[in-house]
Amino acid sequence: MTALEITGLHKNYVDSYSGEEVTAIGDVSFSVDEGEFVSVLGPSGCGKTTVLNIVAGFVNLTEGSVVVDGREVGGPGPDRGVVFQSHALFPWKTVLGNVVFGLRMKGVPRAERDAKGKEFLELVGLGGFEHKYPHELSGGMQQRLGVARVLANEPAVMLMDEPFASIDAQTRRKLQEDLTRIFEKRHPTVFFVTHDVDEAVFLSDRVVVLSQRPSRVREIVTVDLPRPREWRTAVELPEFRAIANRVNELLVDDEAAQDDGTDDGSGGGNDGDGAAVAGV
Amino acid sequence: MSSNTADTADTVKSARGGPAGRTPRRSGARPGVVRARKVWLWLTRRPSFRTLGPFVPVVALWWLVAEMGVFDEAFFVGPPRVVEEFGELMEKGILPGYLTDSLTRLAYGVGFGLAIGLPMGFVIAMFAKVRRFFWPILLFFQAVADIAWLPIVIVWFGFSLTAVTFVIVYTIVFPLMLSVVAGVEQVPRELLRAARSLGASRLRVFFEVILPGALPSVAGGVRTGLGYGWRALVAAEIIVGTSGVGFMMFDARRVGDISQVFLGMAVLGVLWYALDAMVLAPFERATVERWGMVRSLEADG
Numbered sequence: 001m002t003a004l005e006i007t008g009l010h011k012n013y014v015d016s017y018s019g020e021e022v023t024a025i026g027d028v029s030f031s032v033d034e035g036e037f038v039s040v041l042g043p044s045g046c047g048k049t050t051v052l053n054i055v056a057g058f059v060n061l062t063e064g065s066v067v068v069d070g071r072e073v074g075g076p077g078p079d080r081g082v083v084f085q086s087h088a089l090f091p092w093k094t095v096l097g098n099v100v101f102g103l104r105m106k107g108v109p110r111a112e113r114d115a116k117g118k119e120f121l122e123l124v125g126l127g128g129f130e131h132k133y134p135h136e137l138s139g140g141m142q143q144r145l146g147v148a149r150v151l152a153n154e155p156a157v158m159l160m161d162e163p164f165a166s167i168d169a170q171t172r173r174k175l176q177e178d179l180t181r182i183f184e185k186r187h188p189t190v191f192f193v194t195h196d197v198d199e200a201v202f203l204s205d206r207v208v209v210l211s212q213r214p215s216r217v218r219e220i221v222t223v224d225l226p227r228p229r230e231w232r233t234a235v236e237l238p239e240f241r242a243i244a245n246r247v248n249e250l251l252v253d254d255e256a257a258q259d260d261g262t263d264d265g266s267g268g269g270n271d272g273d274g275a276a277v278a279g280v
Numbered sequence: 281m282s283s284n285t286a287d288t289a290d291t292v293k294s295a296r297g298g299p300a301g302r303t304p305r306r307s308g309a310r311p312g313v314v315r316a317r318k319v320w321l322w323l324t325r326r327p328s329f330r331t332l333g334p335f336v337p338v339v340a341l342w343w344l345v346a347e348m349g350v351f352d353e354a355f356f357v358g359p360p361r362v363v364e365e366f367g368e369l370m371e372k373g374i375l376p377g378y379l380t381d382s383l384t385r386l387a388y389g390v391g392f393g394l395a396i397g398l399p400m401g402f403v404i405a406m407f408a409k410v411r412r413f414f415w416p417i418l419l420f421f422q423a424v425a426d427i428a429w430l431p432i433v434i435v436w437f438g439f440s441l442t443a444v445t446f447v448i449v450y451t452i453v454f455p456l457m458l459s460v461v462a463g464v465e466q467v468p469r470e471l472l473r474a475a476r477s478l479g480a481s482r483l484r485v486f487f488e489v490i491l492p493g494a495l496p497s498v499a500g501g502v503r504t505g506l507g508y509g510w511r512a513l514v515a516a517e518i519i520v521g522t523s524g525v526g527f528m529m530f531d532a533r534r535v536g537d538i539s540q541v542f543l544g545m546a547v548l549g550v551l552w553y554a555l556d557a558m559v560l561a562p563f564e565r566a567t568v569e570r571w572g573m574v575r576s577l578e579a580d581g
Contacts, residue, residue, distance in 0.1 A: 076478030102478035
């Protein structure tokens with residue numbers, strides 16, 4: 001079952017400063033299956049967040065189509081919950097008030113939504129914090145709440161926009177492991193945007209590598225590492241390194257091509273250690 | 281006991297000079313100094329001392345100037361005279377009556393001011409087209425000072441409660457509207473997006489996110505608006521005056537009773553300070569504190 005289908009996505013916008021028309025996204029197509037974890041990775045400024053914003057319905061597309069759960073996307077909706085880099089929690093609501101927000105919007109009765117809210121807080125390790133306010137939580141805990149708030153709403157796809165980028169390195173590893181654990185337990189469909197190669201490989205089933213602007217899909221790398229995954233063991237797997245290196249090469253290649261001014265993206269020729277890599 | 285107070289006064293002075301109100305450490309401090317420091321620390325933790333303490337030097341200076349006879353007693357009276365006058369006017373029931381009148385006017389003005397300013401502020405903030413149309417008008421009328429309206433207002437409404445209320449409402453509405461617009465604009469875009477992608481309709485986004493998100497700025501606006509309103513009230517009473525604290529002061533000047541003028545000023549200051557310190561400031565602080573995260577979100581960009 002395909003949860004998210006992006007076909008021929010193209011985005012132009014007019015630069016408000018120079019007045020020129022800029023192509024942010026050239027041609028992006030890929031799909032995410034139900035219960036699959038897909039990361040989108042690309043050099044900075046390649047428009048990966050724009051792709052997410054279009055899927056979320058925050059930004060209109062110029063051409064192409066985005067279909068979620070069989071329905072064409074038009075505007076934001078609860079079927080596509082977003083976890084933001086800035087957490088975007090409601091500071092005047094308690095932890096519980098934040099986590100049940102979506103259920104309240106749906107009109108779920110109080111007792112039911114509170115029970116469900118607590119269940120998801122337990123899941124992300126925030127049990128017992130129901131009556132705290134977001135500013136009383138650490139950055140890592142705030143982002144756990146951000147994840148719980150989306151999952152409690154049971155969206156068709158959970159969109160995550162560099163959710164751990166503003167969190168310190170130590171906590172980030174822990175959060176990545178916890179996210180993997182949650183994913184392995186409940187199998188939500190996840191669309192994850194990041195610029196961190198290791199993070200993408202560790203978390204994902206597939207990694208979509210975008211080229212520089214105007215972005216195209218450079219390659220889709222399948223990550224067939226065994227689950228459950230843990231950082232301690234994952235970094236020692238030769239496959240992990242091989243895939244990470246492969247993705248890195250794709251990114252570096254692209255930058256080099258950009259520097260030469262030859263943006264003829266005829267990549268895919270140099271799959272040196274390609275055993276675990278399946279280009280699509 | 282007397283040496284102790286002297287020491288306290290000494291510590292007060294040095295504390296004012298020192299950074300962040302800390303007494304500079306002196307080597308081999310005498311026991312008296314240590315005790316004075318303790319007393320000072322204890323005092324600075326009392327809310328009543330924090331509230332009233334800063335006025336001690338002000339009143340002392342006032343008293344000193346009056347006692348030294350720099351100005352003629354007909355033009356400048358000391359604290360004892362004002363306290364005496366206060367007792368007298370309270371006894372006669374004049375001051376309570378005038379105060380009631382002033383506060384009633386303020387309540388009317390503030391009530392109507394909030395009832396008009398808040399909804400209009402939100403309408404202007406929410407609809408770009410409405411805002412584009414009204415913004416120049418808003419700035420224009422904000423520039424026309426409140427009491428500049430008095431001449432025409434007196435012609436329209438006479439020397440009445442309506443005239444005073446009009447001026448106060450006018451004074452409050454504009455800063456309030458501007459603070460509502462600023463408050464709505466400072467709600468982080470991500471919060472609106474988060475709410476929308478959790479299934480909130482536009483109407484619910486307004487009530488669930490924009491309204492509470494704008495609250496800290498609106499609380500600030502209410503506070504400044506009320507401050508302006510309070511000042512406008514006194515100005516209006518001086519001109520429209522038939523009763524009230526402002527009227528009392530102006531009338532006393534006419535008969536040459538300076539002590540009532542001083543009393544009026546003191547009453548205005550004390551009343552406002554009480555209102556601000558007990559109601560407005562805590563409310564603003566509470567919202568800003570809990571909303572702290574909104575600020576940090578903004579900082580992230």
